[in-house]
Structures are given as C-alpha cells and as structure tokens.
Amino acid sequence: MIKPSNIEIDREKGNFHYPTSKYAFDAGVGLSEDVVKYISGVKNEQDWILDFRLKAHSIFEKKPMPTHWASRDLENIDFDVIRYYLAQGQQPSRTWDEVPDDIKKTFERLGIPEQERKFLAGVEAQFDSEAAYSRMKEDLEKEGVIFVGSTEGLRDYPEIFKKWFGKVIPTSDNKFSALNSAVFSGGSFIYVPPGVKLAQPLQAYFRINAENFGQFERTLIIADEGSEITYMEGCTAPKFETSTLHSAVVELVALKGAKIQYITVQNWSNNVFNLVTKRAMAEEEAEVRWIDCNIGSRLTMKYPGVILKGRKARGEVLSIALANDGQHQDTGAKMVHAASETTSNVIAKSVSIGQGRSSYRGLVQIPGHLEHCKNNTECDALLINSDSQTDTYPAIAIQGNENSVQHEASVSKVSAEQIFYMQQRGLNQAEAMSLYVNGFVNDLIREFPMEYSVELKRLIDLEMEGSVG
Amino acid sequence: MSTLQIDNLSASVGKEQILNNLNFTLPKGEVHAIMGPNGSGKSTLSKVLAGHPDYQVTGGNASMDGTELLGLNPDEIARLGLFLAFQYPVEVPGVSIANFIRAAIKSRLPEGENIKAVEFYKELYLKMDGLGMDRSFTSRSMNEGFSGGEKKRCEILQMSMLNPKYCILDETDSGLDIDALRVVSEGINQMKNPDRGILVITHYQRLLDYIVPDKVHVMWEGRIVRSGDKTLALELEDKGYDWIKEEVAAA
Numbered sequence: 149m150i151k152p153s154n155i156e157i158d159r160e161k162g163n164f165h166y167p168t169s170k171y172a173f174d175a176g177v178g179l180s181e182d183v184v185k186y187i188s189g190v191k192n193e194q195d196w197i198l199d200f201r202l203k204a205h206s207i208f209e210k211k212p213m214p215t216h217w218a219s220r221d222l223e224n225i226d227f228d229v230i231r232y233y234l235a236q237g238q239q240p241s242r243t244w245d246e247v248p249d250d251i252k253k254t255f256e257r258l259g260i261p262e263q264e265r266k267f268l269a270g271v272e273a274q275f276d277s278e279a280a281y282s283r284m285k286e287d288l289e290k291e292g293v294i295f296v297g298s299t300e301g302l303r304d305y306p307e308i309f310k311k312w313f314g315k316v317i318p319t320s321d322n323k324f325s326a327l328n329s330a331v332f333s334g335g336s337f338i339y340v341p342p343g344v345k346l347a348q349p350l351q352a353y354f355r356i357n358a359e360n361f362g363q364f365e366r367t368l369i370i371a372d373e374g375s376e377i378t379y380m381e382g383c384t385a386p387k388f389e390t391s392t393l394h395s396a397v398v399e400l401v402a403l404k405g406a407k408i409q410y411i412t413v414q415n416w417s418n419n420v421f422n423l424v425t426k427r428a429m430a431e432e433e434a435e436v437r438w439i440d441c442n443i444g445s446r447l448t449m450k451y452p453g454v455i456l457k458g459r460k461a462r463g464e465v466l467s468i469a470l471a472n473d474g475q476h477q478d479t480g481a482k483m484v485h486a487a488s489e490t491t492s493n494v495i496a497k498s499v500s501i502g503q504g505r506s507s508y509r510g511l512v513q514i515p516g517h518l519e520h521c522k523n524n525t526e527c528d529a530l531l532i533n534s535d536s537q538t539d540t541y542p543a544i545a546i547q548g549n550e551n552s553v554q555h556e557a558s559v560s561k562v563s564a565e566q567i568f569y570m571q572q573r574g575l576n577q578a579e580a581m582s583l584y585v586n587g588f589v590n591d592l593i594r595e596f597p598m599e600y601s602v603e604l605k606r607l608i609d610l611e612m613e614g615s616v617g
Numbered sequence: 618m619s620t621l622q623i624d625n626l627s628a629s630v631g632k633e634q635i636l637n638n639l640n641f642t643l644p645k646g647e648v649h650a651i652m653g654p655n656g657s658g659k660s661t662l663s664k665v666l667a668g669h670p671d672y673q674v675t676g677g678n679a680s681m682d683g684t685e686l687l688g689l690n691p692d693e694i695a696r697l698g699l700f701l702a703f704q705y706p707v708e709v710p711g712v713s714i715a716n717f718i719r720a721a722i723k724s725r726l727p728e729g730e731n732i733k734a735v736e737f738y739k740e741l742y743l744k745m746d747g748l749g750m751d752r753s754f755t756s757r758s759m760n761e762g763f764s765g766g767e768k769k770r771c772e773i774l775q776m777s778m779l780n781p782k783y784c785i786l787d788e789t790d791s792g793l794d795i796d797a798l799r800v801v802s803e804g805i806n807q808m809k810n811p812d813r814g815i816l817v818i819t820h821y822q823r824l825l826d827y828i829v830p831d832k833v834h835v836m837w838e839g840r841i842v843r844s845g846d847k848t849l850a851l852e853l854e855d856k857g858y859d860w861i862k863e864e865v866a867a868a
C-alpha cells in the first residue's frame with residue numbers, strides 16, 4: 149500500500165545508514181490515516197484500538213505545536229519525512245562490521261557487556277538475557293505478574309489494561325501524546341497483582357526486541373493495591389537512532405498503598421528530538437517515584453508528573469540532565485495535588501557543558517480546599533563553560549494556608565580555584581571537571597541502582613573529556 | 618640534584634611584581650621554614666611553584682630534582698611529586714574525602730590500573746587515626762563545612778596518602794588549637810625522611826618547637842632576605858621584623 153520511498157531521512161552525526169529493504173514491515177514516510185491503519189493492520193489489532201489510533205491521529209492533525217513555552221527548535225521537525233513504523237521481524241538490521249569504530253570504542257569505554265553492545269548497535273535483534281530472564285519469567289508468572297509488550301497487552305489482557313490505557317495521559321494532552329497514541333508500538337505493559345512486592349527491578353532489557361527500542365513506545369504499568377515494583381529503562385550507552393524523533397508515552401497507575409519506582413537513563417545522539425510524556429496517578433497512600441537521567445539529544449522535553457489523587461499519596465521526581473554542545477535539555481516535573489495530606493518532592497540537577505543549555509520547568513498545584521499538603525522543590529544548575537546556559541521556570545500555584553511549599557534554586561560554576569586545587573592533587577583538567585560534576589550529582593546518583601551509577605560516572609568522564617581547553 | 622632549586626625567580630600577578638629575584642634551595646631530607654610579614658609573597662611563591670595560572674613568571678628558574686617546573690601544568694607538577702598544603706583549602710561539594718583521595722591516587726597510576734579498595738581504606742583509616750580524625754569523615758564532602766582545623770588536618774591527610782617528594786605547607790598551623798597543633802606536627806614529622814624535602818611557611822615560632830627546621834628563611838618584598846638556623850625564628854619572635862627591614866633598606 150505504501151511505497152518504500154527513496155526520500156533520505158535526516159542522517160546527521162551519530163546516525164547509521166540503513167537500507168530499508170531489510171525491513172519486513174515499513175509504513176513509509178509521512179503520516180496519514182493510511183499509515184495509522186497500516187500499523188494497526190500489521191499488529192492485527194482489535195477495532196477499538198484502531199479507533200483509538202485514528203481519533204488520536206485527527207487530534208494530532210488539529211493540535212498546534214506547544215508554542216507558549218517550547219523551544220522554536222520544535223518547528224524544525226518535519227513530520228513528512230519521518231518513518232512511523234519499521235519492523236524487521238527477527239532480522240538484525242546491520243552487521244558488527246558496519247558499526248562505526250568510534251561507537252564500538254564508546255561501548256568499550258563505558259564497559260557495556262559484549263552481548264549488550266551487539267544489541268544496542270542493532271547487530272542483534274533480540275537481547276539474550278539468558279537464564280536470568282527465564283527464571284525471572286517463571287517467578288513472575290507464579291505471582292500473577294503480567295509483563296508483555298503493548299501489542300500483546302492490549303490484545304491478550306484487555307480487561308486489565310483497557311481500563312487505564314490512555315487515562316492518565318489523555319490523547320489530547322499535547323501534540324506529541326496524540327502522535328504517540330496514533331502510531332505507538334513497543335514499550336512495556338505491566339500488571340502487578342495486589343500485595344505482590346517484586347524484589348528485583350524489572351528491566352526493559354528482559355523482554356526487549358528491536359521494536360521496543362522504537363521511536364513511539366508506549367508503556368503502562370498498573371500496580372494493584374499494596375504492590376511494589378521498580379522498572380528500569382534505557383542505559384548509558386549512546387543510542388544510535390536511525391530516526392530523529394522519539395516520542396514515548398508512559399503511564400503509571402499506583403492503586404491504594406502501591407509503590408512504583410520508574411528509572412530511566414537515556415543517552416541520545418545529537419540529532420534526536422526526544423519528546424516524552426510521562427505521568428503517574430497515585431491513589432490513597434500510594435507512592436510514585438520517577439528517577440530520570442537525560443543525556444544527549446538535540447532537544448529533550450520531558451516533565452514526569454504525578455497526580456496525587458488519594459489521601460496521603462506521595463510523589464517524587466529525581467532528575468539529572470546533561471546538556472553538551474548543541475543540546476537542549478528542557479526537563480522538569482509536574483506535581484498535581486488532588487487530595488489532602490499529599491506530599492511531593494522534586495530534586496532536579498542539570499549540568500550544561502560547552503554551549504549546552506538546560507532548562508527546568510516545574511509545575512506544582514495545590515488547590516485551596518486541600519489541607520496539609522507539602523511540596524519541596526530543589527533545582528540546581530551547574531555551568532561548566534562560560535557559554536553554557538541554564539534557565540528555570542517554576543510555576544507554583546498554591547492555595548490554602550494549611551499547605552506548605554518550599555522552593556530552592558541555585559546556579560553554580562566551577563571556580564578556577566577549585567580546578568587548581570584538584571589539579572594540585574594530580575588530576576588533569578578533564579578529570580577535575582568530571583570529579584566536580586560527579587560530586588554535583590552524587591546525592592542523586594546514589595539513588596540509581598549500582599550498575600547504573602557506575603556507568604553514569606564513566607559517562608560523565610566521557611562527556612567532560614571534550615569540555616576543556 | 619636532589620633539591621627543590623629556585624634561582625632568581627621573579628613573578629607577577631597583573632601589573633604587580635610580587636617575587637623579585639628569589640633564590641632558595643631545599644635539599645631532600647631537610648626541613649626548612651619560611652617566615653615573613655603578611656603580604657611578603659610566601660603564598661605566591663608556593664603557588665608559582667605549583668603552576669597556578671594566575672601568576673606570570675617574569676624571570677628565573679625553578680626545578681625539582683633537575684626537572685624544570687616552570688611552564689608545566691599544575692597537575693603535571695603535582696604528579697612529579699610536589700604537594701602544596703593550602704593556606705585556604707578549597708571546597709569540592711559532593712566529593713567525599715575518600716573519593717577525592719582515590720581520584721588523586723588514581724591520577725598517578727598507569728592507565729587501566731586500579732586502586733585496591735581494601736588496602737586503600739586500611740591505609741586511609743590508619744592515617745586518619747594518627748591525625749585524630751574520626752573515620753566518619755571519609756564520607757564528608759571535601760572541606761565543605763569543615764572547621765579551620767579540620768581543613769588543615771585534611772590537607773595533611775592528603776599529603777601523607779600521596780607520598781610527595783617535596784611538601785610545601787602554607788600556614789598549616791594557623792587555625793589549629795593547641796592539641797591539634799601537636800597532632801598535626803606529629804603527622805608532619807612522620808613524613809620526614811631522607812627522600813623528602815619539607816618546606817613550612819609559618820608566622821609562629823611555636824610550630825617550630827614541634828617541627829624542628831634545619832634552616833629558617835625570612836621573606837620580605839618577594840625575596841629571601843635572611844637565612845639562618847632555628848635560632849633565627851626565636852630571634853624573630855623576640856624582635857619582630859623591623860630590624861630585618863631596616864637592614865635590607867640600608868643594604
């Protein structure tokens with residue numbers, strides 16, 4: 149139906165060239181109703197899902213770009229040259245020999261295990277997480293945990309997922325949530341039954357295939373009453389995108405007394421627009437914690453949020469953003485208090501390197517009829533070079549004098565005396581800078597699982613190498 | 618050749634000439650003291666030797682065991698074996714003492730070689746015990762919120778962990794209470810050995826009761842204007858600097 153086209157997609161630095169003929173399914177370039185139908189058809193979806201997609205597509209068409217605060221750079225996205233669906237079945241997209249040397253070297257220096265390198269570089273379509281996963285899968289099944297992809301989730305468990313799908317983040321939330329709703333594929337759908345507390349974090353890795361690393365993944369996690377889950381996505385290795393637009397939607401539902409911790413570490417190549425909508429709903433006494441680390445990309449816009457819907461619910465966002473030359477990290481958090489005695493905590497740290505720019509955008513809402521709500525917001529920015537940039541836009545709407553809010557923001561620079569002091573101990577300038585940056589984000593990095601924090605430190609070293617003289 | 622050798626060193630900051638034809642030799646195995654009025658250039662000397670970028674060397678030479686220091690980066694000089702205990706130690710927020718010292722040691726190891734954590738901590742704790750530092754300090758951020766005395770102890774701790782060939786201690790005694798002065802001096806004395814030269818910059822003879830110098834030098838207007846044995850310090854304590862200034866003016 150849609151002809152494979154010869155139009156070149158944007159292939160800037162960091163991109164692989166890939167021949168589209170290797171793909172079994174290809175929706176071609178540009179977005180239309182036909183493309184949406186094609187995707188739904190390939191996935192063999194039920195009618196209600198197709199309707200959902202089509203409605204989303206028409207909302208996407210009508211909705212303006214977020215203009216009131218977003219960077220003008222968004223206007224540079226050309227929706228007509230993007231491929232909205234490509235799947236190669238189980239075929240790898242390239243061979244190890246085709247992977248550029250500098251990328252191989254980066255994998256090596258980050259200490260990414262051999263097996264993962266091949267997957268990350270697209271040499272293997274399936275990440276083989278070996279015995280660990282099959283054991284875990286058995287355990288999960290015994291507990292009644294569902295851990296599947298978005299397509300399977302909606303197809304095989306509609307009675308569980310349909311109820312919440314698109315409810316925490318309505319299709320019309322913003323232009324990009326509408327886009328995702330029209331063309332989503334990949335992502336994880338997870339259901340944790342009441343009272344089940346998962347000791348091990350679930351990783352996107354465990355059931356990953358090329359599609360999961362797609363541009364428009366959709367994730368929905370439902371933690372039933374009193375259950376607990378930690379989910380991790382991404383890794384510190386640079387993700388070499390063949391596409392320049394990544395737009396995911398992640399919805400979390402924490403029912404009464406449930407706890408969800410969602411950890412993201414992403415490192416995008418310089419040409420990617422990373423426009424992600426992440427939001428959670430927390431019922432009575434539930435806790436949701438977003439830990440988010442954003443590195444790379446041309447422009448990232450991401451503001452994880454929690455709607456504190458039940459009494460005593462708790463929401464937290466801990467985020468680290470690293471913006472290097474030519475990159476803009478526009479990140480933040482949204483805390484919507486909708487019940488009394490709810491608390492929220494936001495700690496955001498950004499590092500701007502070279503001509504990198506990071507912005508913090510926060511939203512805290514506590515309506516006047518609520519009592520004993522608390523918010524704490526801390527955002528700290530570190531500027532490495534004299535042309536690095538940062539800006540902060542906190543929007544705090546608090547009513548009612550039974551509620552309290554605390555807001556602190558700081559901007560710091562590394563002083564010449566600090567660098568001299570570290571150099572006098574033997575560190576060269578780049579090592580001194582990395583150590584300083586590591587110190588700056590240290591209290592947040594401690595919140596990451598061990599293996600991530602080690603990788604993050606190495607990654608900071610790599611990023612800082614280019615930042616000095 | 619086993620000396621820290623300074624010949625006719627002149628240096629300026631901005632338009633201001635601070636060091637003027639300074640000559641000074643510190644042989645390995647010896648402890649020397651430099652005393653001198655405020656603003657005479659003592660800290661400047663230590664920073665110039667350490668390669669601080671704010672100071673321009675306008676003449677002369679400085680070498681360590683025959684290796685020319687001037688023109689090298691501060692970290693190269695440090696790794697060659699020059700350690701400077703700062704008069705005003707600098708805060709490095711979020712970096713624990715343990716991680717800071719580890720990073721410093723690691724910068725001296727060949728690429729790919731790693732520190733053995735168990736041995737590192739064993740040595741670190743031993744030295745902290747010796748300096749009367751609580752072990753819980755290892756996780757405190759470098760110099761952040763430290764008292765004056767704690768900062769100075771932390772400088773000595775770093776010095777003893779890094780095994781330098783030459784040490785310059787810039788007013789390590791100021792800010793120390795009487796007990797701390799004894800403990801820190803003890804720490805410095807333990808660093809004395811035939812393969813190491815130590816230079817202490819101080820205003821007080823008191824320190825030299827604990828760390829007995831082989832030589833005492835007086836600095837004035839960017840030069841060493843007088844050198845002598847430890848009795849010179851006692852004389853200064855007694856008479857102040859005016860008589861030396863007068864002698865210099867007369868000369």
Ligand SMILES: Nc1ncnc2c1ncn2[C@@H]1O[C@H](COP(=O)(O)OP(=O)(O)OP(=O)(O)O)[C@@H](O)[C@H]1O
Pocket residue numbers: 630633635653654655656657658659660661662671704
């Ligand atoms: N970075 C600088 N910028 C401007 N002036 C400087 C700088 N560093 C040193 N000076 C000046 O050089 C002179 C010598 O200063 P220095 O700190 O070396 O003195 P000192 O002998 O260590 O004094 P003190 O005993 O008070 O520590 C002073 O007049 C000081 O103001």
Ligand SMILES: [Mg+2]
Pocket residue numbers: 659660661704787788
């Ligand atoms: Mg001084």
